[in-house]
Amino acid sequence: MRIFALLTAVVLLAACSSNSLFSDTFDSRVNVGACPPAGSLYQASRIVDLDGGSEVYGNIAYTGEIVDVRLFCRYAGTNPVHAEIEVDFAFGKGPKGTERQHEFTYWVAVTRRSGKVLNKAYFSVQADFSDGPVTGRSQLIQRIIIPRADESISAANFEVLVGFDLTEEQLQFNKDGHRFRLNAGQ
Numbered sequence: 001m002r003i004f005a006l007l008t009a010v011v012l013l014a015a016c017s018s019n020s021l022f023s024d025t026f027d028s029r030v031n032v033g034a035c036p037p038a039g040s041l042y043q044a045s046r047i048v049d050l051d052g053g054s055e056v057y058g059n060i061a062y063t064g065e066i067v068d069v070r071l072f073c074r075y076a077g078t079n080p081v082h083a084e085i086e087v088d089f090a091f092g093k094g095p096k097g098t099e100r101q102h103e104f105t106y107w108v109a110v111t112r113r114s115g116k117v118l119n120k121a122y123f124s125v126q127a128d129f130s131d132g133p134v135t136g137r138s139q140l141i142q143r144i145i146i147p148r149a150d151e152s153i154s155a156a157n158f159e160v161l162v163g164f165d166l167t168e169e170q171l172q173f174n175k176d177g178h179r180f181r182l183n184a185g186q
Helices: 002-022 168-175
Strands: 038-040 046-050 060-074 081-093 101-112 117-128 134-146 158-164
Touching: 038 060, 046 168, 060 101, 060 158, 081 101, 081 117, 081 158, 101 134, 117 134
Parallel strands: 038 158
Antiparallel strands: 046 060, 060 081, 081 134, 101 117, 101 158
């Protein structure tokens, strides 16, 4: 028992002494408020690429869905909010999909809670269908910086939203509640 206590004390002392190595890069102060909420807009969380005139299963080339969005943030004092998000995607290749890989474009927007877009950036994610017609992927977006007017402004006053870059037809398809899932009924 004495040996365990001694080892624990040595480990704790080593941990305390090593904190000075990170003092310039890590702010140990607690966030002054909550992180901004993050998620995907329902009407932009799915994409269906149709190759043909009608909205039938046989005309599906590729599908994509934003499955989950997680945000991590850090801010203290008068510093801006530094955030990163991790986005989980699910992809499908339909009967008209001919390539083993397909690129999907999506956007990340920082908004005020009132809905006003403060900044929007576009990204792409590559789906690899080498192992079959259904696949998934996670992507990390770092260096999201949300300026605050002063230290009294909480990050909870902002939102971070994610969505696919859709054509007008794809957006209307989603608004009308249409949906295809490649593994439905299996």
